Amino acid sequence: MGVSLMLNYREQASWPNAFGQQQSPIRLSSTLGANEGPSLPIMVKRSPLLTTVTNDQTTIKVIGNGTTQFFNRPSAFQQVHFHVPAEHVVDGHQAAMEIHLVHETGIGQKTVVALFAELGANNQPLQRLIDAFDAAAAVPVNLPLTDWLPQTPRGFHYLGSLTTPPLSEGVEWFVITNVAVTLSQDQLDWWQAHFPANNRALQPLNERIVERYGVK
Numbered sequence: 001m002g003v004s005l006m007l008n009y010r011e012q013a014s015w016p017n018a019f020g021q022q023q024s025p026i027r028l029s030s031t032l033g034a035n036e037g038p039s040l041p042i043m044v045k046r047s048p049l050l051t052t053v054t055n056d057q058t059t060i061k062v063i064g065n066g067t068t069q070f071f072n073r074p075s076a077f078q079q080v081h082f083h084v085p086a087e088h089v090v091d092g093h094q095a096a097m098e099i100h101l102v103h104e105t106g107i108g109q110k111t112v113v114a115l116f117a118e119l120g121a122n123n124q125p126l127q128r129l130i131d132a133f134d135a136a137a138a139v140p141v142n143l144p145l146t147d148w149l150p151q152t153p154r155g156f157h158y159l160g161s162l163t164t165p166p167l168s169e170g171v172e173w174f175v176i177t178n179v180a181v182t183l184s185q186d187q188l189d190w191w192q193a194h195f196p197a198n199n200r201a202l203q204p205l206n207e208r209i210v211e212r213y214g215v216k
Protein backbone atom coordinates (compact mmCIF):
# COMPACT_ATOMS: atom_id res chain seq x y z
CA MET A 1 0.00 0.00 0.00
CA GLY A 2 1.39 3.38 -1.01
CA VAL A 3 1.67 6.34 1.26
CA SER A 4 -0.83 8.95 0.20
CA LEU A 5 -0.08 12.57 0.82
CA MET A 6 -3.23 14.29 1.98
CA LEU A 7 -3.96 17.58 0.27
CA ASN A 8 -3.87 20.50 2.66
CA TYR A 9 -6.64 22.91 1.66
CA ARG A 10 -5.42 25.46 4.19
CA GLU A 11 -2.17 25.80 2.24
CA GLN A 12 -3.61 25.59 -1.25
CA ALA A 13 -1.76 28.75 -2.34
CA SER A 14 1.39 26.62 -2.23
CA TRP A 15 0.04 23.79 -4.41
CA PRO A 16 2.38 23.35 -7.40
CA ASN A 17 0.74 24.93 -10.43
CA ALA A 18 2.49 24.92 -13.79
CA PHE A 19 -0.52 26.55 -15.43
CA GLY A 20 -2.34 29.63 -14.20
CA GLN A 21 -4.52 31.44 -16.73
CA GLN A 22 -7.53 29.14 -17.05
CA GLN A 23 -8.06 27.77 -13.56
CA SER A 24 -11.15 26.51 -11.74
CA PRO A 25 -13.35 27.11 -9.84
CA ILE A 26 -14.64 30.54 -10.88
CA ARG A 27 -17.35 32.93 -9.81
CA LEU A 28 -20.37 32.54 -12.12
CA SER A 29 -23.24 34.94 -12.61
CA SER A 30 -26.42 35.05 -14.61
CA THR A 31 -25.24 38.30 -16.20
CA LEU A 32 -21.91 36.85 -17.34
CA GLY A 33 -21.36 36.06 -21.01
CA ALA A 34 -24.02 35.36 -23.60
CA ASN A 35 -27.02 33.04 -23.50
CA GLU A 36 -26.29 30.35 -26.09
CA GLY A 37 -29.45 28.28 -25.93
CA PRO A 38 -32.28 26.93 -23.78
CA SER A 39 -30.34 24.03 -22.20
CA LEU A 40 -26.79 22.71 -21.83
CA PRO A 41 -25.73 20.37 -24.69
CA ILE A 42 -25.51 17.34 -22.39
CA MET A 43 -27.17 14.07 -23.35
CA VAL A 44 -26.86 11.05 -21.07
CA LYS A 45 -26.55 7.93 -23.24
CA ARG A 46 -25.90 5.43 -20.45
CA SER A 47 -26.57 6.67 -16.92
CA PRO A 48 -23.60 6.61 -14.57
CA LEU A 49 -23.48 3.35 -12.66
CA LEU A 50 -21.38 3.60 -9.50
CA THR A 51 -19.36 0.48 -8.74
CA THR A 52 -16.62 1.23 -6.19
CA VAL A 53 -16.54 3.56 -3.19
CA THR A 54 -13.03 4.75 -2.35
CA ASN A 55 -11.43 7.02 0.22
CA ASP A 56 -9.58 9.82 -1.56
CA GLN A 57 -8.35 11.22 1.82
CA THR A 58 -10.10 14.55 1.27
CA THR A 59 -13.37 13.22 -0.15
CA ILE A 60 -15.30 10.10 -1.09
CA LYS A 61 -14.50 9.20 -4.68
CA VAL A 62 -16.79 6.70 -6.37
CA ILE A 63 -15.67 4.96 -9.54
CA GLY A 64 -18.17 3.84 -12.15
CA ASN A 65 -19.07 3.69 -15.81
CA GLY A 66 -21.49 5.29 -18.23
CA THR A 67 -21.55 7.44 -21.35
CA THR A 68 -22.60 11.03 -21.86
CA GLN A 69 -22.49 13.18 -24.98
CA PHE A 70 -21.29 16.75 -24.72
CA PHE A 71 -22.00 18.77 -27.88
CA ASN A 72 -22.60 15.35 -29.51
CA ARG A 73 -19.11 14.14 -28.48
CA PRO A 74 -19.29 10.94 -26.40
CA SER A 75 -17.28 10.79 -23.19
CA ALA A 76 -16.95 8.00 -20.64
CA PHE A 77 -18.03 8.57 -17.04
CA GLN A 78 -15.13 7.73 -14.73
CA GLN A 79 -15.86 8.85 -11.18
CA VAL A 80 -17.87 11.14 -8.97
CA HIS A 81 -16.56 12.98 -5.92
CA PHE A 82 -17.76 15.68 -3.58
CA HIS A 83 -16.65 19.09 -2.35
CA VAL A 84 -17.98 20.59 0.90
CA PRO A 85 -18.67 23.48 0.69
CA ALA A 86 -19.18 24.10 -3.05
CA GLU A 87 -16.30 25.35 -5.21
CA HIS A 88 -18.14 27.37 -7.88
CA VAL A 89 -20.12 30.34 -6.61
CA VAL A 90 -23.23 31.32 -8.60
CA ASP A 91 -24.74 34.79 -8.21
CA GLY A 92 -22.92 35.12 -4.90
CA HIS A 93 -24.30 31.85 -3.52
CA GLN A 94 -22.09 29.00 -2.29
CA ALA A 95 -24.02 25.73 -1.99
CA ALA A 96 -23.45 23.28 0.87
CA MET A 97 -21.97 20.68 -1.49
CA GLU A 98 -20.73 20.44 -5.08
CA ILE A 99 -20.79 17.11 -6.88
CA HIS A 100 -18.27 16.50 -9.68
CA LEU A 101 -19.00 13.89 -12.32
CA VAL A 102 -15.71 13.37 -14.16
CA HIS A 103 -15.75 12.14 -17.77
CA GLU A 104 -12.92 11.43 -20.19
CA THR A 105 -12.75 10.70 -23.91
CA GLY A 106 -10.48 8.13 -25.52
CA ILE A 107 -7.93 10.85 -26.23
CA GLY A 108 -7.87 12.13 -22.67
CA GLN A 109 -10.15 15.16 -22.94
CA LYS A 110 -11.68 15.64 -19.49
CA THR A 111 -15.18 17.01 -18.97
CA VAL A 112 -16.58 17.66 -15.51
CA VAL A 113 -20.28 18.08 -14.80
CA ALA A 114 -20.79 20.04 -11.59
CA LEU A 115 -24.05 19.80 -9.61
CA PHE A 116 -24.91 21.57 -6.40
CA ALA A 117 -26.61 20.11 -3.34
CA GLU A 118 -28.41 22.35 -0.87
CA LEU A 119 -29.41 21.57 2.70
CA GLY A 120 -32.82 19.89 2.77
CA ALA A 121 -34.13 16.34 2.57
CA ASN A 122 -31.98 13.27 3.10
CA ASN A 123 -30.17 12.26 -0.12
CA GLN A 124 -30.64 8.51 -0.55
CA PRO A 125 -27.86 7.79 -3.10
CA LEU A 126 -25.46 9.85 -0.98
CA GLN A 127 -26.58 7.92 2.11
CA ARG A 128 -25.79 4.63 0.37
CA LEU A 129 -22.29 5.92 -0.36
CA ILE A 130 -21.87 7.12 3.23
CA ASP A 131 -23.08 3.75 4.55
CA ALA A 132 -20.70 1.89 2.24
CA PHE A 133 -17.72 4.14 2.97
CA ASP A 134 -14.77 2.44 4.63
CA ALA A 135 -11.78 4.70 5.29
CA ALA A 136 -9.39 1.77 4.90
CA ALA A 137 -10.73 -0.10 1.87
CA ALA A 138 -12.44 0.21 -1.52
CA VAL A 139 -15.99 -1.09 -1.27
CA PRO A 140 -18.12 -2.44 -4.15
CA VAL A 141 -21.55 -0.86 -4.73
CA ASN A 142 -24.16 -1.04 -7.45
CA LEU A 143 -25.82 2.34 -7.63
CA PRO A 144 -27.30 3.91 -10.78
CA LEU A 145 -27.17 7.70 -10.68
CA THR A 146 -30.33 8.51 -12.56
CA ASP A 147 -32.02 11.01 -10.27
CA TRP A 148 -29.21 13.56 -9.89
CA LEU A 149 -29.19 14.76 -13.50
CA PRO A 150 -32.10 16.93 -14.66
CA GLN A 151 -33.92 16.20 -17.92
CA THR A 152 -33.23 19.73 -19.12
CA PRO A 153 -29.92 20.83 -17.61
CA ARG A 154 -29.38 24.56 -17.47
CA GLY A 155 -26.27 26.40 -16.39
CA PHE A 156 -22.81 27.40 -17.53
CA HIS A 157 -20.13 26.08 -19.88
CA TYR A 158 -16.51 27.21 -19.78
CA LEU A 159 -12.93 26.00 -20.13
CA GLY A 160 -11.04 25.56 -16.88
CA SER A 161 -8.86 23.19 -14.89
CA LEU A 162 -8.83 20.38 -12.38
CA THR A 163 -9.39 21.90 -8.93
CA THR A 164 -6.82 19.60 -7.29
CA PRO A 165 -3.15 19.12 -8.22
CA PRO A 166 -1.85 18.84 -10.92
CA LEU A 167 -4.48 21.58 -11.66
CA SER A 168 -4.20 20.74 -15.37
CA GLU A 169 -6.02 23.05 -17.77
CA GLY A 170 -8.05 22.16 -20.87
CA VAL A 171 -10.85 20.73 -18.72
CA GLU A 172 -14.32 21.41 -20.08
CA TRP A 173 -16.82 22.40 -17.37
CA PHE A 174 -20.60 22.12 -17.41
CA VAL A 175 -21.96 23.68 -14.23
CA ILE A 176 -25.64 22.77 -13.83
CA THR A 177 -27.66 25.23 -11.79
CA ASN A 178 -31.22 23.86 -11.97
CA VAL A 179 -30.73 20.73 -9.88
CA ALA A 180 -32.94 19.89 -6.94
CA VAL A 181 -30.36 17.69 -5.18
CA THR A 182 -30.40 18.05 -1.40
CA LEU A 183 -28.55 16.61 1.57
CA SER A 184 -29.72 16.56 5.15
CA GLN A 185 -28.09 18.31 8.09
CA ASP A 186 -27.16 14.84 9.44
CA GLN A 187 -25.42 14.01 6.17
CA LEU A 188 -23.58 17.33 6.18
CA ASP A 189 -22.56 16.74 9.82
CA TRP A 190 -21.27 13.27 8.93
CA TRP A 191 -19.30 14.75 6.05
CA GLN A 192 -17.73 17.50 8.10
CA ALA A 193 -16.81 15.00 10.82
CA HIS A 194 -14.94 12.85 8.30
CA PHE A 195 -13.35 15.39 5.94
CA PRO A 196 -12.03 18.93 6.41
CA ALA A 197 -13.36 21.62 4.02
CA ASN A 198 -12.13 20.69 0.54
CA ASN A 199 -13.13 23.57 -1.68
CA ARG A 200 -10.45 25.28 -3.74
CA ALA A 201 -10.49 29.09 -3.64
CA LEU A 202 -12.08 30.99 -6.53
CA GLN A 203 -9.71 31.65 -9.42
CA PRO A 204 -9.53 34.67 -11.75
CA LEU A 205 -11.63 34.48 -14.93
CA ASN A 206 -8.96 36.32 -16.96
CA GLU A 207 -9.82 36.48 -20.67
CA ARG A 208 -12.13 33.48 -20.71
CA ILE A 209 -15.60 33.37 -22.20
CA VAL A 210 -18.39 31.84 -20.15
CA GLU A 211 -21.45 30.58 -22.00
CA ARG A 212 -24.90 30.44 -20.42
CA TYR A 213 -27.60 27.97 -21.36
CA GLY A 214 -31.09 28.69 -20.11
CA VAL A 215 -29.80 30.96 -17.32
CA LYS A 216 -31.69 34.22 -17.29
Ligand SMILES: [Zn+2]
Binds near residue numbers: 082100
Ligand atom coordinates in the same frame (compact mmCIF):
# COMPACT_ATOMS: atom_id res chain seq x y z
ZN1 LIG B 1 -13.75 18.01 -7.91
